[in-house]
Amino acid sequence: xxxxxxxxxxxxxxxxxxxxxxxxxxxxxxxxxxxxTCTKSSKAAKHxxxxxxxxxxxxxxxxxxxxxxxxGMFENTHFSSNVSDIVxxxxxxxxxxxxxxxxxxHSLGGTAVLAACKHxxxxxxxxxxxxxxxxxxxxxxxxxxxxxIEEQGEAEVSIRGRPFxxxxxxxxxxxxxxxxxxxxxxxxxxxxxxxPLDEIVSIDQASEIFTNAxxxxxxxxxxxxxxxxxxxxxxxxxxxxxxxxxxxxLDSTDSADIKDKxxxxxxxxxxxxxxxxxxxxxxxxxxxxHLLLADEPLKLGGSNLGAAPFDLLxxxxxxxxxxxxxxxxxxxQLAVDTVKVSIKHQKVSASECESCETGTGxxxxxxxxxxxxxxxxxxxxxxxxxxxxxxxxxxxxxSEIEVITS
Numbered sequence: 143x144x145x146x147x148x149x150x151x152x153x154x155x156x157x158x159x160x161x162x163x164x165x166x167x168x169x170x171x172x173x174x175x176x177x178x179t180c181t182k183s184s185k186a187a188k189h190x191x192x193x194x195x196x197x198x199x200x201x202x203x204x205x206x207x208x209x210x211x212x213x214g215m216f217e218n219t220h221f222s223s224n225v226s227d228i229v230x231x232x233x234x235x236x237x238x239x240x241x242x243x244x245x246x247x248h249s250l251g252g253t254a255v256l257a258a259c260k261h262x263x264x265x266x267x268x269x270x271x272x273x274x275x276x277x278x279x280x281x282x283x284x285x286x287x288x289x290x291i292e293e294q295g296e297a298e299v300s301i302r303g304r305p306f307x308x309x310x311x312x313x314x315x316x317x318x319x320x321x322x323x324x325x326x327x328x329x330x331x332x333x334x335x336x337x338p339l340d341e342i343v344s345i346d347q348a349s350e351i352f353t354n355a356x357x358x359x360x361x362x363x364x365x366x367x368x369x370x371x372x373x374x375x376x377x378x379x380x381x382x383x384x385x386x387x388x389x390x391x392l393d394s395t396d397s398a399d400i401k402d403k404x405x406x407x408x409x410x411x412x413x414x415x416x417x418x419x420x421x422x423x424x425x426x427x428x429x430x431x432h433l434l435l436a437d438e439p440l441k442l443g444g445s446n447l448g449a450a451p452f453d454l455l456x457x458x459x460x461x462x463x464x465x466x467x468x469x470x471x472x473x474x475q476l477a478v479d480t481v482k483v484s485i486k487h488q489k490v491s492a493s494e495c496e497s498c499e500t501g502t503g504x505x506x507x508x509x510x511x512x513x514x515x516x517x518x519x520x521x522x523x524x525x526x527x528x529x530x531x532x533x534x535x536x537x538x539x540x541s542e543i544e545v546i547t548s
Contacts, residue, residue: 148234157211158204161191168200172244175251181210186371193381196435217307220315228258267391269333275350277319325354331391332359342369456485462535478516
């Protein structure tokens, strides 16, 4: 992740973060627009950017004018200026990286990306999270101050305990937006994500977005989540779903970039692991051109965006076992349909292991369960169980291992 700045159409400097792989180039880029009066550092913005990066998708998340680290006066902004800021972010990506193919917006930021779409021809997919179908839906947040704004030209309102000055130009601007017309002519893949418990933006607004848009479109319910996705598990779930959905609408030819052998830093037979942030345990893994994500569960202080280290080790044993058995079945021309391998790893007392040389402390125990379906005899099945022990990873785990660190 790197900090960047860029100018909007009014010449105001906006602040953002670029999430891009440390090795190789991303298969696509996305722009993330944060919620009303939020910043680029919201929990949802960060988790969604991390999840997309794990899929090989770069992300630009930025602060709207007058918010976060961006320059300008918030009271002089309105919905149309937010739309303009999104277009400026897309233009920055096109000029310095690659034109964005995915647009994502949270709350009013989602409504803004719907309006910005027609100005960003490179966009192929759009996602909204807790977004209103009408920009003027935001006016209910102003409560009794709404009349004061209209009568006196401006007023100070409190949003989530923070004071903001809202001018009448903001009211006039949101009242003139025609988002439903933008939806009917969207012609992009659309993902609508919303919580039925959202008290800021009713789920009826999500239904309006979904109903007015044409296919391809998808609707995901964020059960039990609040508007800001303040619960870490909720923001992670939304991020994972969005990342998987977005990958479907990218060119398969572009996806090859992340796996080929031509991007900088690729070395055959070398697995590279990068911890992009000192906070938590999240790691990106590049193994022979294939990207993986590793992490720890929430209860251990991780963000649960990927498999834990011993889960990956268990996966290696399970995968190797299945491959070895299928290779044996093909060689012997056995009528095997499916091989299923389950691995359970745990730390146990060395005294529980009858064949171990170590008599004290803890050892690692991998309990492997193998299921083979097909028209084979009991003798053939028993032989395959013996062959399982010849899996190279199994043999490695039972042999001496040397790790050389430089």
